Amino acid sequence: MTRLFAACVAVFISLGSDHAATTIGDPHLRPPQQPEVDYTLIDDQLIPTELLGQPVSHRQAAVTDIRTANGYWDFGVVPFHITGDFTTAERDRIAAAMTGWMSVAPVVFIERTNEVGYLDITKDAAAPGSASPCFSAVGQFRRGTRVRTNLGGTCAASLGIVYHELGHLLGLYHEQSRADRDDYVEIDLSNVQANAVGNFTKLTFPVIGAYDFESVMHYSAFAFAIDPSKPVIIPRPGYASFASLMGQRVGPSTIDLDALAFLYNGQLRASAVTRPTTAPISVFSRDEFIVAMERLNALYRSRYGLQRAAGLSINGSPDFLGIAQWIFDVYLGARSSGWSADGAFDIVTAAITRTDEWRAKNPTRTPLTPNAYQASLNFDRTEFLSVMNRLDAFYRAPEGLQRPNGLSLNGGPDFIGIATWIFDVYLAERLRGTSETAAWTLTENAIRSTDEWRRKH
Structure with missing residues (x-):
């Protein structure tokens, strides 16, 4: 028997005594823990x-x-x-x-x-x-x-x-x-x-x-x-x-x-998930959103998706608008209303097949009909679009991580970085009632606690 292990041990950092309930794994040390x-x-x-x-x-x-x-x-x-x-x-x-x-x-x-x-x-x-x-x-x-x-x-x-x-x-x-x-x-x-x-x-x-x-x-x-x-x-x-x-x-x-x-x-078909499977939720894992963004990137690249060779990148930079629209507006909304991860992403997939871009690139295929959902969390997509751009700027900045390509890594979006800082820290704080300004300050402080930031400063 051959066993493959994709699991690894997470390293955690704290956001400080005032917000000790929120801990995150530093994405720059190793990937998040995955099931074997x-x-x-x-x-x-x-x-x-x-x-x-x-x-x-x-x-x-x-x-x-x-x-x-x-x-x-x-x-x-x-x-x-x-x-x-x-x-x-x-x-x-x-x-x-x-x-x-x-x-x-x-x-x-x-x-x-x-x-x-x-x-x-x-x-x-x-x-x-x-x-x-x-x-x-x-x-x-x-x-x-x-x-x-x-x-x-x-x-x-x-x-x-x-x-x-x-x-x-x-x-x-x-x-x-x-x-x-x-x-x-x-x-x-x-x-x-x-x-x-x-x-x-x-x-x-x-x-x-x-x-x-x-x-x-x-x-x-x-x-x-x-x-x-x-x-x-x-x-x-x-x-x-x-x-x-x-x-x-x-x-x-x-x-x-x-x-x-x-x-x-056969992947483009009506969802097998037909109804929410849980009560409305407001707790999400970083790993789930990494997978969701990777799936979205695949759908953007796919021959029966949007057929974009660069996926969720535009001119070498992450397509933050695409991530905000489909992950924050649709996926997060559907998940918050009790749809499973698969069911929520099926809603994203179906919604994309109804866009003009998808129809133009797949003229012989039939668009899907997304299941309806009523989001229990109401966040404006523009807020997350703004905070992703701020994170990208801080990655590039002299006072930040000094990465010239920001949240781009090897020509693609740094999904681990986005998921860690936006979902684990910023979104977690916003769900606890923290203001946008305070949530961003905590996110920035968390980045300053990483070994990478300390080495560069």
Whole structure:
């Protein structure tokens, strides 16, 4: 079993004796704490352990039911970071495979800025007892966590292998692991290497679509064979002509692409949340709003969203108006009235599909209808627009953090900084009845308490 940990320990600072009830984690030291995901390594697939054996509805290529928010990347956008020590040629192959998937599927790979939910591409050696150092998580099981694709050894020397592992990352399982695989192929386990027997585990998830011998996710006939002259995967009578096609690594098949189109295009649909799930609330977590802003950024970039290449950035600066409009006006309003985080963001998504910009860029799609809500918190969007601009200015200022790019980080908005200071401090104080002026003073004082500010002053 392989376990990935995205959790980290928060560091807290106090706002002073007069406001000791409000504490925040310094975003400049480490990311906020995130829940860990327990994965089981089956072949080269990292599958969330809690999914195994669950009697839930699954699709052919989905890690979970298409009707849930788990399993795929929000709006098909994958922030990635390459951690492994890859050669230039290997990095070029990784980029080529990403470009290949993007050219035929409704997905977008973007370089990570400081997103807490992202793909980490590593180059670790094979673990003891493992048959291969090539493996990947299947989809994104939980938002706001690090997801890993490992291309150790010579994995990145083959464009086809990179295609295959990124296919897992996007949500595709092995084709020969389908629940109905015995109708199409026979697996000769007596000819499988001892440390690779688990690679041929048959999953119980219900399937959709035809069995695809030509899938880039299918093994070759002789994969992990003890005797390389004898096939491990043998097509059933009537399918013998497909034997030589199994295991192709040229690129995704038509059915692979249909599966991803089904998975990702289906995200724009009526919300499964139809009513508020709690009483009105006035307490919110920083982590929730980081995820909400990252989801909004993905929708801005998505091929079926606003299709803005820079997402929530305009000319290198954060789109504070977009954040204020959709996160403060709509998301915060819906959450305060008792809608769940998913339900509130579905309202945001539906509202965006009714804008002129979205309609112009998606002429063949049908706009969604947002659920109605009655906000229990009434804040003017202009207040938050103003305070975000003040925060950006303080980040840049000689008396502030002296960051020349302000709240822009690596070309994208610093969502962790915005969430920490605006939500954890400023909004928390405003909800306690503190005036706008006093809430900003407390926010500024909190920043002055960080190690970064002290080092620079």
